[in-house]
Amino acid sequence: MRRVNRIFTVIVFIFLYIPMIVLAVASFNKGTDIAIFQGFTFDQYKELFRDDHLLRLLGNSVIIAVLSMAVATVLGTVASVGIHSMRGKLRSAVMGLTNIPMTNPDIVTGVSLALLFAFVGVMLRINAVLGFWTLLIAHITFSLPYVILNVMPKLAQMDPDLTEAALDLGCTPVQAFFKVVLHEIMPGIISGALMAFTMSLDDFVISYFVTGSGFVTLPVEIYSYTKKPIQPKVYAMFTLIFVAILILMVAMNLLQARDSSKKLRRKEARG
Amino acid sequence: MKRKWLSGPYVLWMVLFTLIPLGVVLYFSLTDSMTGEFSLSNLASIVDYWPIFLRSIWLSIFATLICLVIGYPVAYYIAHCKPTTQRLLQMMIMLPMCISFLLRTLAWVALLEDTGIINNFLTSIGLSPLPLIRNNGAVILGMVYNYLPYMILPLFTVIMKIDPRLIEAAEDLGCNRRQVFAKVVLPLSVPGIVSGITMVFVPAVSTFYISQKLGSPGTILIGDVIESQFKAAYNPNLGAALSLVLMVLIFVCIGVMNRFTNDDEESMVTL
Numbered sequence: 167m168r169r170v171n172r173i174f175t176v177i178v179f180i181f182l183y184i185p186m187i188v189l190a191v192a193s194f195n196k197g198t199d200i201a202i203f204q205g206f207t208f209d210q211y212k213e214l215f216r217d218d219h220l221l222r223l224l225g226n227s228v229i230i231a232v233l234s235m236a237v238a239t240v241l242g243t244v245a246s247v248g249i250h251s252m253r254g255k256l257r258s259a260v261m262g263l264t265n266i267p268m269t270n271p272d273i274v275t276g277v278s279l280a281l282l283f284a285f286v287g288v289m290l291r292i293n294a295v296l297g298f299w300t301l302l303i304a305h306i307t308f309s310l311p312y313v314i315l316n317v318m319p320k321l322a323q324m325d326p327d328l329t330e331a332a333l334d335l336g337c338t339p340v341q342a343f344f345k346v347v348l349h350e351i352m353p354g355i356i357s358g359a360l361m362a363f364t365m366s367l368d369d370f371v372i373s374y375f376v377t378g379s380g381f382v383t384l385p386v387e388i389y390s391y392t393k394k395p396i397q398p399k400v401y402a403m404f405t406l407i408f409v410a411i412l413i414l415m416v417a418m419n420l421l422q423a424r425d426s427s428k429k430l431r432r433k434e435a436r437g
Numbered sequence: 438m439k440r441k442w443l444s445g446p447y448v449l450w451m452v453l454f455t456l457i458p459l460g461v462v463l464y465f466s467l468t469d470s471m472t473g474e475f476s477l478s479n480l481a482s483i484v485d486y487w488p489i490f491l492r493s494i495w496l497s498i499f500a501t502l503i504c505l506v507i508g509y510p511v512a513y514y515i516a517h518c519k520p521t522t523q524r525l526l527q528m529m530i531m532l533p534m535c536i537s538f539l540l541r542t543l544a545w546v547a548l549l550e551d552t553g554i555i556n557n558f559l560t561s562i563g564l565s566p567l568p569l570i571r572n573n574g575a576v577i578l579g580m581v582y583n584y585l586p587y588m589i590l591p592l593f594t595v596i597m598k599i600d601p602r603l604i605e606a607a608e609d610l611g612c613n614r615r616q617v618f619a620k621v622v623l624p625l626s627v628p629g630i631v632s633g634i635t636m637v638f639v640p641a642v643s644t645f646y647i648s649q650k651l652g653s654p655g656t657i658l659i660g661d662v663i664e665s666q667f668k669a670a671y672n673p674n675l676g677a678a679l680s681l682v683l684m685v686l687i688f689v690c691i692g693v694m695n696r697f698t699n700d701d702e703e704s705m706v707t708l
Contacts, residue, residue: 167614168514168517171510171513171514172514174510174511174514175510175511175514175515178507178511178585179529181582182529182530182533182582182585182586183533184544184548185533185540185541185542185544185545185548185582186533186536186541186544188544188547188548188554189536189540189541189544192544192547200543200544200547201547201550201552201553201554201557202557241446241447241450242447244443244444244446244447245443245444245446245447245448246444247440247443247444248440248441248442248443248444248445248447249441249444250440251440251441252441252444256441260444260448263448263451263452263455263456264451266451266455266456266459267455269635269639269687269688269691270455270639270684270687271639271640271642271643271660271683271684271687272640272643273643273645273660273663273664273680273683274462274643274680274683274684275455275458277462277663277667277676277677277680278455278458278459278461278462278680279454279458280667281458281461281462281465281673281677282454282457282458282461284673285461303454304454306450307450307451307454307455310447310450310451314447364534364535367535368534368535368536368537368538370537370538370539370646371645371646375667384537385537385539388537388539388540389539389646396543400540401540404536404537404540407535407536408532408535408536411532411535411536412532415528415531415532416528419524419525419528422524423521423524426520
């Protein structure tokens with residue numbers, strides 16, 4: 167039974183990676199048709215690094231992802247501490263608010279924000295209201311729940327006596343937060359921030375509705391390629407991004423594995 | 438407690454950028470696109486789009502069920518691996534999600550196209566090409582491919598947390614392997630199944646890119662109609678009304694499912 171399941175899992179992984187392989191192979195293709203391989207070349211990669219436009223769009227995506235991650239992480243972490251001290255109806259009301267962008271489909275979130283911005287634009291008589299700021303606001307909004315949902319469980323797991331102890335030992339509440347609480351909930355903050363970053367970097371649907379012609383991110387640009395044929399250097403770009411993320415993830419995995427084995431050893435030494 | 442005021446800025450942000458935008462959607466859907474006066478005509482014309490709503494729901498229910506059937510054995514397999522293998526496999530499931538879903542869908546187009554990779558291969562070995570693209574099957578394939586990780590990850594989290602002593606106890610009490618699965622493992626994985634279904638169904642039912650690339654004009658989904666109201670036909674009032682109905686439909690679907698499973702808000706599984 168376990169063996170059947172293993173074969174099945176391998177097949178599913180192949181299914182998940184087929185498009186990746188297609189894109190990677192296409193990035194080395196001499197021809198422009200993705201379906202016919204006409205010979206091996208590095209030209210797409212050379213083309214890519216000469217293309218200021220594509221690199222600038224990637225830069226735009228990274229800027230928005232970093233800024234929205236930073237704001238959402240700080241705002242969300244502070245809010246989590248607040249929500250953690252709430253009880254009863256107030257707490258479920260705030261958690262309900264947090265769940266709205268999670269359960270709403272992206273297209274509704276995008277449309278509702280686009281209409282809000284259009285509405286405000288008309289009221290304030292701003293012509294081209296859509297652009298960098300609307301994009302940033304939208305990304306912060308959909309990232310916030312991910313931070314909250316990653317930090318809240320860590321706060322719940324934390325021993326409340328720790329804060330008490332810090333206060334007894336003469337910390338002010340603010341000091342207690344920075345010296346004790348923050349340290350305890352750090353893993354939650356980091357995973358929330360990472361999730362916010364990747365969600366922002368990869369978001370297309372919401373960005374598509376709230377972006378203007380002035381400031382465009384990479385996914386929105388790729389969508390416009392549906393009207394014109396896609397340039398093979400885009401495949402090269404994503405193959406590079408894929409490899410970069412792969413290296414990052416493997417490195418994180420190794421660090422984590424080392425960390426947990428160290429913890430285990432420490433525990434054994436103590437016991 | 439004063440600490441709950443820490444979430445003030447967050448609550449203000451969420452009210453401004455999720456609650457009020459939904460109010461704006463309601464306002465737009467209840468006003469006429471030309472005169473801006475109160476009108477029910479947008480909501481009344483929803484009737485014309487009812488077949489498209491039904492098709493979207495039907496296709497995405499199908500895709501969600503396939504994800505569940507494929508995802509459960511995979512999640513089960515990963516949950517019973519060694520911790521290091523678990524981390525590696527979990528990472529490998531998340532990795533494809535970091536690459537733009539637009540490009541991955543385009544890779545599927547290259548695979549399934551009439552003169553695409555699969556059909557080129559079939560003709561080269563002397564078989565006749567198959568109609569693989571521009572049908573319901575291709576749209577469902579695109580949905581399954583894109584949203585399968587959202588099913589596997591919450592299932593894995595839940596199955597991993599099942600106490601092995603419960604399974605031992607069931608075996609000691611005379612259950613065979615099938616009974617252990619049906620009476621212990623499956624009921625305990627219900628929270629994961631519920632959040633997996635939600636996380637696949639919601640984006641699937643509201644998608645517009647997948648159906649544009651892999652479907653035909655005959656398989657347009659409600660997301661396509663909403664998108665075209667904002668980007669092509671420019672009737673935001675009708676678009677707002679459609680978004681509103683889509684949102685309500687999703688809330689009803691999730692509500693019905695939660696009633697069947699008797700779940701409370703706290704058991705929502707997050708990644």
